[in-house]
Amino acid sequence: MRRVELTIIGVVVAAGLAAGCATAPKSRSQIEVATPACEDFAVQIYFDRDSAVLTQEARSVLANAGALAKGCKVASVHVVGLADAVGSPDVNLALSEQRAAAVTKALAKVGFRHVEFDVAAAGDAGALNGAGEARPLRRRADVRFDFDGPLR
16 A cells, blocks of 8 residues: 555656646747846945055945946946045045046946946045034945946
8 A cells, every 4th residue: 555655646746847847948049038127226335544446345346236237228327436534635636536547447347348437536525524523434436327228
């Protein structure tokens, strides 16, 4: 009796597996590929104090942005370099320009070569809060990606 039960279970399992395989695509052309979302998004790239050198984390964020944009028509990329209020305004403006340039150069390496870049530098403008304290999180570049839908 035990052998009959196992045989019946085996036949039922085999039939279920065969039925599941029957709906699988027969060729690569039958596999549907989801189109990319191509929705605008923004990232922030943080820098060490007094530095315009991209960290490994910043490079990873930019590489992920490149992956998200794959298959999308990029309308433009806006990059704004920022600095905190520590130091002279001239030095901070130059530093924010260097940060924007470093991000733009890295974006070209991850696939944004033929893209219109809108690059700006704000220096330390707006880097003090209402109490007159410097905002260290201003040691960054803000990047906004604008898309015109999927590539055709």
